[in-house]
Amino acid sequence: MINVKSLEVFYWTARLSSFSRAAEKLNSTQPTISQRISALEDQFGRQFINRSTKPISLTPDGQLLLQHAELILRQIARLEKDLDAPQRMHQSIRLGVSETIVHTWLSRFLETSHQRYPNIDFEITVDITPSMMNALHDGELDLAFMLGSGEVEGMACYHLINYPLHFYAAPGLVPQNRLGMEQLNHLPILTYPRNAYPYSQLRELLFRQINTHPRIFTNSSLSTIERMAIDRIGVALVAQGAFSPSLERKMLVALESDIDLPPMRFFAFHLLGVGADVLEDLSRIAVKVATAAALSSF
Known part of the structure; x- marks a missing residue:
């Protein structure tokens, strides 16, 4: 047998x-x-x-x-x-999440998922996209919400949300809250790590415009970037909505700028194959939650 x-x-x-x-x-x-x-x-x-x-x-x-x-x-x-066994089955899902999503709608996703699958536990890893993609391929993660281009061989892919990139700074740091190229000669930009979007495109754009090595301070922690911006170390470039509490408390202000970069495009990814039904359902829940978050934020 x-x-x-x-x-x-x-x-x-x-x-x-x-x-x-x-x-x-x-x-x-x-x-x-x-x-x-x-x-x-x-x-x-x-x-x-x-x-x-x-x-x-x-x-x-x-x-x-x-x-x-x-x-x-x-x-x-x-x-x-x-037989509706997944609803009764106790299992653990290893979920990888970009920090931007942690700061925006992850809690709503977990609440909605619990209603559908009350016996699922989530082991959550917060990381950057390249690391999470490797972990998915290696079987170390079951599902990941991260930046993407839309198609990855061997993976199911669901578009979640696009976040525009915005500049934020402490009040009074940038005159009239408008960021131009002239400010970038003495103000560093605080943003995501070198191996994550938007570092490469930002660096190339600034290099062409100011004709010198741009000052870009990278960090994998949004909380650290936020703290550095509040402490007036530089101007933060992050996804819209990531700093909402600090904006509400007027610790940071949104800046106007002619510097234009493509939005951050987030997707849900999981390996195709046997046992993916629950992951497909969770991905669809994430799509609904992200869509609702976009409607309430933009």
Whole structure:
């Protein structure tokens, strides 16, 4: 008799091309993953995984088993959905989130998701997009809300929201609250990390305009950027809505500027494949919540 859990272990090991990544995805250990696959191979008297290659690869028998395993696991997932099992099932979702979303509508997403899936727990990681994309590919995250371009091979993608970029500063720092190129000769811009949007485009634009190395102070923490702006260290360039409480308390003011950059485009991403039904539902919830947030903010 074939064990369904063993088929799931084999499926994700094959999809992620790694015992360790499959262990992370399934909240297990690498020895346990290896033992289950070895037991499958012993049961059928066939080798399914070529362990001598890096990354590991499937043998012809492994390719055949993968086709059958996916069909079986998808049918089980469909049965569970028809019986509304996900609502009663207790599970943990590893969610990666850009900090901009943390400061805007993440709490509303969690509240709405709890109404639909009361037994889901979220393990939340706040990080930058490149790190989260790697974590998704490696099976270390199940779902991520982050910047994107719309299409990533092997991933489901849902457009969430576009946030315009705005300049913010402490009151009185910029004359008449209008930021021109002349101010940028002595005021640094405080913004997101070098490997995240909008650093590269901002740097190129400023370099062409002021003909010298632009002063850009980067930081991965929006809270730190906000504190530095309040302390008059420079002018912050962040997504609209990220500093709403400080604007309401008049600790920061929004600036007018001719410096124009494309908006930050946020998407929900998750791996395609077996077991993605709940992730699809959560992504659609995120779309609705983000849309409502956009209507109330812009």
